[in-house]
Amino acid sequence: MQTQDTETAKLLTAAEALVLAEHDADKLAGLLADLHCEELAQLLLACEDHDKRLQLFRFIPDEQRGEVLLALPERVQEGLLSDLGPREIEAVVEPLDSDDAADILQAVDEAVAEQVIASLEPEERREIEPLMAHDEESAGGLMQIELFKVRDDWPVSKVLEVLRRWGREIENLNYVYVVDDEDKFLGSVPLYELLFSDPDTLITEIADANFPKALAGQDQEEVARMFDKYDVFALPVVDEAGVLIGRITADDILDVVQEEATEDMYRLAALSHQDDLAEPVRVTAWRRGVWLTVNLGTAILASFVIAQFETTLASIVALAILMPIVASMGGIAGTQTLTVIVRGIALGRVNLETARRALAKEVAVSAVTGVSFAIVMGWIASMWFPEIGYKLGGVIAAAMLINLLAAGLAGALIPLTLQRLSVDPALASGTILTTVTDVVGFFAFLGLATIFLL
Numbered sequence: 001m002q003t004q005d006t007e008t009a010k011l012l013t014a015a016e017a018l019v020l021a022e023h024d025a026d027k028l029a030g031l032l033a034d035l036h037c038e039e040l041a042q043l044l045l046a047c048e049d050h051d052k053r054l055q056l057f058r059f060i061p062d063e064q065r066g067e068v069l070l071a072l073p074e075r076v077q078e079g080l081l082s083d084l085g086p087r088e089i090e091a092v093v094e095p096l097d098s099d100d101a102a103d104i105l106q107a108v109d110e111a112v113a114e115q116v117i118a119s120l121e122p123e124e125r126r127e128i129e130p131l132m133a134h135d136e137e138s139a140g141g142l143m144q145i146e147l148f149k150v151r152d153d154w155p156v157s158k159v160l161e162v163l164r165r166w167g168r169e170i171e172n173l174n175y176v177y178v179v180d181d182e183d184k185f186l187g188s189v190p191l192y193e194l195l196f197s198d199p200d201t202l203i204t205e206i207a208d209a210n211f212p213k214a215l216a217g218q219d220q221e222e223v224a225r226m227f228d229k230y231d232v233f234a235l236p237v238v239d240e241a242g243v244l245i246g247r248i249t250a251d252d253i254l255d256v257v258q259e260e261a262t263e264d265m266y267r268l269a270a271l272s273h274q275d276d277l278a279e280p281v282r283v284t285a286w287r288r289g290v291w292l293t294v295n296l297g298t299a300i301l302a303s304f305v306i307a308q309f310e311t312t313l314a315s316i317v318a319l320a321i322l323m324p325i326v327a328s329m330g331g332i333a334g335t336q337t338l339t340v341i342v343r344g345i346a347l348g349r350v351n352l353e354t355a356r357r358a359l360a361k362e363v364a365v366s367a368v369t370g371v372s373f374a375i376v377m378g379w380i381a382s383m384w385f386p387e388i389g390y391k392l393g394g395v396i397a398a399a400m401l402i403n404l405l406a407a408g409l410a411g412a413l414i415p416l417t418l419q420r421l422s423v424d425p426a427l428a429s430g431t432i433l434t435t436v437t438d439v440v441g442f443f444a445f446l447g448l449a450t451i452f453l454l
Contacts, residue, residue, distance in 0.1 A: 014046035017056055029059050037064055041071035054083050066096040066104060074107070075283075081108045086115045094124070097171065099144035099252065102131035106141075130245070139223050140216035142256065143237040143246030146170050149177040150203055152186055157199035172249045174233040178207045185236055185244040187211055213238050216245060220256045225348045227253045260346065263426070294431055302327075302438035309446035312454060318385045319449050322396055326445045329373060330403035330437035337362045337411025338433055342425050345415060352420070359412045366408025370401040388453065395452055399445035403437060410436040 012031055020028035032040060040060055047053040057080055060068055069077050069092065081089065081104070089108060093101040093116065105113040105128065113132070117125055127145040134140025148170055150159050159176060167173055176194055178186045187207030197206050212230045214223050214237050226235060227250065235253075237246040306313070306323075313320050341358060344350030350358050378397030382390050414432050415425030 012043070014043055014048075014052070014056070017043060017059075018047070018052055021055055021059060025059065029061070032059055033061050033064075037067035038071050040064065040068045044068070044072065045076065050079050054080060062091045063095045066092045066100060069104060070100055078107050086112055086119065090116050090119050093128075094120070097144045097146060098124075098127040098131055099142060099246075101128050102141070103136065105132060106136050134216060137220045138216065139214040139218040139220065139235075139237050139248060140246070142220055142223065142248045142252055143214075143216070144249070144252075145246050147177060147236070147244075147247045148173060148175075149179050149183075149244060152178050152180050152202075152204045152207075154203050155199065156194060156197045156201050156203060156206070159194065159203050160199070163194075172234065172251065175211075175236075175247075176203070177236055177244055177247070178203055179244050183244055184242045185213055185238050188236065211236070214248065215240070221260055221346070222348075223248060224253050224256050224260065228347075291431065295434070298431060298435040298438070301435060302442060305439050305442045306446065309450060312446055312450045316388070316392075316449065316453055318381075318388060318392060319446065322381060322392075323442065323445055325377065326396065326399050326403055327438050327441035329377075329400055330407040330441045331434060333366060333369065333404050334407030334411040334433045334437050335430070337366070337408050338415060338429055341412050341415045342429060345419055345425050350416075355416050359409075359416070362408045362412040363405065366404050370404035370408075373404065374398070374401040391453055392449075395448045396445065399441065399448055402444040403441040406440040407433075407437050 012035075017028060017032075020031070032043075035043070044053050044056060047056060053076070057065070057068075069080065072080070084092070089104070089112065093104050096104065101124075105116060108116075117128060117132075120128070131141065131143070131145070134143075136142075146169075148163065148167055150162065163176070174191060176189045176191065178189065180186055186204065187209040188211035189203060189207050193206055212226055212232065212235060214226060214235050216237055216239050223235065226232075233250050235248045236244055237248060239245050341350055341362070344358065374397035377400050378390075378393035380393075381396045382393035385392055410433055414436075415429045418425045418429060
């Protein structure tokens with residue numbers, strides 16, 4: 001019977017849920033209780049507007065509401081929280097781990113957050129308050145207080161005894177952290193190694209003193225790279241004095257990786273990282289409109305370059321037909337280079353030390369592809385417009401080679417320069433690159449045509 005109810009719940013649509021909310025609230029509450037938090041989040045996102053989403057949210061059991069909110073886009077999450085009272089928010093954060101509870105409280109009004117924290121049990125308050133002091137995109141903002149730490153003078157037998165008593169209260173427990181009397185981090189021991197060690201052995205003898213650790217102020221992107229580099233399940237977090245203050249688990253870092261990848265992808269398309277389907281039309285239109293305005297300015301600049309060769313275009317109509325090919329090839333080639341460099345920067349593979357090698361490679365690739373496609377397009381143009389023949393072919397071949405070289409150079413230099421200026425390379429690189437390839441492409445093609453064909 002339980003399985004049948006679960007299958008029925010999974011087939012439930014937002015429209016059907018809202019009908020049940022009006023006519024059979026108890027049945028709706030029972031069905032929603034059978035759904036996973038991610039399924040509940042998708043159900044809320046399928047609602048037509050905020051009011052219906054809020055109506056449905058109130059039928060979700062209290063113990064699931066926090067996880068559901070964390071699975072929603074930031075704007076939707078903030079919208080729902082803004083309509084909840086302090087008591088309701090308290091009920092939301094109580095079942096959550098300290099890091100997730102802090103994330104929820106950072107999304108509400110500061111006065112409301114303080115009121116909620118003040119109403120929590122003293123132990124919960126002690127766990128959450130330190131996390132609220134850290135930037136949410138730092139290691140301190142990602143970490144959770146819940147961890148298992150032991151003193152450096154304990155034998156393995158005592159560690160196992162305490163672990164059996166208290167360890168089950170900690171989720172995703174993979175490591176035992178060793179600290180001294182001042183709580184300074186000394187090393188880490190994987191659970192599997194602990195289980196197979198001699199009971200009389202001191203924990204410090206099997207602890208890995210070189211186990212990686214994150215500083216509380218480190219950016220979340222750096223922390224994500226540490227997980228990738230060291231291949232760990234959890235990372236201890238220490239303050240400037242080396243005191244162990246928390247840990248970051250792999251499930252939290254997976255969310256970070258997804259967020260950062262999405263943010264870079266959106267920014268390469270000149271979109272806000274918060275641009276999603278759940279936002280109101282006016283908000284999304286405004287955000288996109290800002291960058292479209294910038295793009296309009298760059299398009300006008302390219303058109304201004306074309307206007308300088310009006311006489312040339314009027315004399316040779318073939319130029320107007322072939323002109324977009326040069327700009328398009330440069331744009332695509334530049335975007336390929338740009339994507340590789342920006343992604344390399346995001347992953348830490350391209351930095352100031354490796355920049356020269358990356359730049360040289362991309363320019364070399366552009367030279368090879370430029371020569372190849374210049375020959376192909378030169379031959380096509382000669383065959384397409386035989387009345388002009390090889391002269392037109394030579395002009396477009398030279399223009400394409402110049403533009404592909406410029407595209408490769410710009411695609412590498414623009415993000416590297418922005419990184420050097422401490423500007424996010426993904427933010428403005430695409431717009432600048434498009435301007436470069438259009439202006440260089442049009443100027444090279446029409447300029448060479450003016451010199452050699454008129």
